[in-house]
Amino acid sequence: MxxxxxxxxxxxxxxxxxxxxxxxxxxxxxxxxxxxxxxxxxxxxxxxxxxxxxxxxxxxxTQKPAGVVGDIVMLKAVSVTPQGAFMDWGLMKDIFVAKSQQVTGMHPGKKYLVKIYIDEQTGRIAATEKVERFLNNDNLPVKEMDQVNLLVYRRTDIGYFVIINNLHTGVLHFNEVFRDIAIGDQLQGFIKKINPDNKIDVLIGKPGYQRVEDETGKVLRLLNENNGYLPYNDKSDPDDIYSFFAMSKKTFKMATGNLYKQRRIVFTKTGIQLVAED
CATH class of the missing domain: 2.40.50.140 (Nucleic acid-binding proteins)
Incomplete structure (x- = not known):
């Protein structure tokens, strides 16, 4: 088989x-x-x-398609007929999205998020833009602090509605986004909180100490690129820190505090200074 x-x-x-x-x-x-x-x-x-x-x-x-059955991916429509749209997914034969499986109608050259599945009637691989019927938060195999794959699905009033591991839904809140993201972006993240109604809040990056470790590397890189000194410290404006480091002030303070304990930086009146290696 x-x-x-x-x-x-x-x-x-x-x-x-x-x-x-x-x-x-x-x-x-x-x-x-x-x-x-x-x-x-x-x-x-x-x-x-x-x-x-x-x-x-x-x-x-031996060609590699953009996704396999079960995946939700961003694909470009290459042609449209009265019956449906053909999407480029990296193989010789395009994948088909029937008219009944489209949300608002597809147009050649535009990209759409679709789920790849097996059509029960034909037994063939197809795609659908109606992905939400495949998503369910009733039984969650994930728990808080688990690392997960995130797919940005749409923008809401409070943040970005994301698809978790191609199976569940969650929200990435605006006040916890410290980089530019767009619909269709695939990100690594983790479960921040599972609410009593099984609604999930997520964050980009790695949980806990691993997250700080990633940000310390960024601070060190930026210090090295700027002759060992940066005019930012715990008194700097949060917006200025976000604009330069693409991280929250809280994360910045955790990362610089970690580097200070390792004796890799010192705090000055106006910023942070890289400690010269012996």
Missing amino acids: VNVGRYNTLEVIRMVDFGVYLDDGDKGILLPKRFVPEGTKKGDRLEVFIYHESEGRLIAT
Whole structure:
């Protein structure tokens, strides 16, 4: 058995002029010649992506699509028909979004967030813009402080509505965003809080001490790029700190405090100074 719409590691069972056939437990799946790695021989095991070609037969490729079944990704519409839109997802054959699976209608050249899934009627890989029906916060395998993958889905009045691990929803609040982000951005973050109603608040970056460690590295880099001195300290305006460091004043104070304890910086009346190494 093979997993359609996903990567499979399959054995080469037959060599032909136009490619190789891979073991699927039946007659084999063709990997066209242009995708066969040089030096491939019978018995080799290859990692391939499996999907349906235009006539409905399963086919293998070593190309890497923008996503696999279950993923939510940002794709560009390359053509639109009365029946639906074709999206570029990095393979020879574009992925189809039926008209009924679009939210407001798609236009060529524009990008849209879609979920890749297997259509129950055709058994083929398809995509839908109606992703929210696949998201659920009823049963949460995640807990507070867990690191997660975040996908920025839309902007709200209080922040950004994000998709967590392609399964759940959360909010990244405006007052905790210290960098430019856009719809479709994929970010690393962590669960800040799970509320009683299972609504989730998230933050970008790593939790706890790891987060401070990341920011200390940034402070050190900026010091080295500015001759070992920066005119910022715990008395600086929070907006000035955010503008220069892209971090909150609280995080800045934690990072510089950590560096001070390590004797890597000193505080001056006007800023912070890098300690010269012996």
